[in-house]
Amino acid sequence: MEIKNKVIFVTGGAGFIGSHLVDRFIQEGAEKVLVYDNFSSGSLGNLEQAKESGKVEVIEGDILDYKKLEKSMSGADLVSHHAAELEVFTGIKNIPHDMKVNIEGTVNVINACLENEVKKLIYASSGGVYGQAKYLPEDEEHALLPHWPYGVSKLAGEKYCTMITQLHGFPTVSLRYSIVYGPREWYGRVLTMFIKRVSEGKPPVIFGSGEQRRDFVYVNDVIEANVLAIKNNSVNGDYFNVSSGKATSVKELAELVLKAFNSDLKPVYDDPPEGEASPYQPERKRLVGELIDFVLDTKKPRDKLGYEPKTGLEEGIKKEIEWYLKNRQAWEREPRV
Structure with a gap:
């Protein structure tokens, strides 16, 4: 319609x-x-x-x-x-x-x-x-x-x-x-945590090895x-x-955020038990039942809908950062996970 x-x-x-x-x-x-x-x-x-x-x-x-x-x-x-x-x-x-x-x-x-x-x-x-x-x-x-x-x-x-x-x-x-990420995203998911911390001069905190793969x-x-x-x-x-159909490790995501800020900070790695927070990042607990990998295939929507994701992750992160720096009050609440 x-x-x-x-x-x-x-x-x-x-x-x-x-x-x-x-x-x-x-x-x-x-x-x-x-x-x-x-x-x-x-x-x-x-x-x-x-x-x-x-x-x-x-x-x-x-x-x-x-x-x-x-x-x-x-x-x-x-x-x-x-x-x-x-x-x-x-x-x-x-x-x-x-x-x-x-x-x-x-x-x-x-x-x-x-x-x-x-x-x-x-x-x-x-x-x-x-x-x-x-x-x-x-x-x-x-x-x-x-x-x-x-x-x-x-x-x-x-x-x-x-x-x-x-x-x-x-x-x-x-x-x-x-x-899904971008302007107006709610605070609490991994990308928002990285952006907020780096904007405040704090290093991104990575749970586990950082090799977990995600689809943004x-x-x-x-x-x-x-x-x-x-x-x-x-x-x-x-x-x-x-989805984007592309795999990005959590480690790579942190590096992209640091690059977008032109920051010399280095990620901090910690391995708290699921459901518990890290002393390096007490504001957010580690998710229970964390997905090891999460990457979705886009063939069906491409074939049937003509769907074609257009915004690359590096570009998209810059757009979200630009929005956040103008709307810091949006992420003042407790993180939602």
Whole structure:
């Protein structure tokens, strides 16, 4: 479906990825964008640019409040569902909360779509549905063995989307993101920790050997994948990886950040137990059940959607640093992991 002249409803639209989507929908000529967010992590500041268009309506609401959700969605042609409990640690410590937000919340969104006769739903999933990599890069046929509650709940959301397409013919597409980074990223993930520390004259702290490999995808490439999925009418009920497809070790990531700052600092290596902090970096604990490698294959979205990631990691890091140095207050809160 086309975006131009459409009414679009974005859950989590004041968040990192959601707000960039709102910007793009305005650029694409949407008639109106309805932002539905409970502001647990999103910020009105992320919407400043989009609100200048006069086409953005902000609704403070929770996806667990079905009555408000259904009423607020009235008149929408397209729904982009990005509201979620994103923190892995929170999910591990409170599985019922993770399940309620990410599964019940997603079912609420789907039901509200059906009640409001929405024409299409894009669901933000995660490469976390794969768990530990059995091979690299991980394609969409990789075993689905998530080992965090977050990955389990995201996978359940995908299954509901696919099922509803099969049962009702309602068009849905699920997008499995790798590690999305860029301006407006929330503070707590490895790249943000490195950037903040180096900007303060502190060395980046690497847990373990630093050889762990990750797949970082720039937020604008993720937005492009969303737009391609929206406009393609032949992929309903399908699911796609959204990533750079390139492996970067944590050690290499630290080196790129140091290079971007033209810094002479050297990384500090430490190996704290999972779930515990390092004395060198007490502000962030080591993730429980850390992935050894996490790199997603891009062949399917390239072939079926025409997806082509364009922003290289070195360039993207510079853009995120530029944004952070102008918006330091955005990372003043406790890190979210």
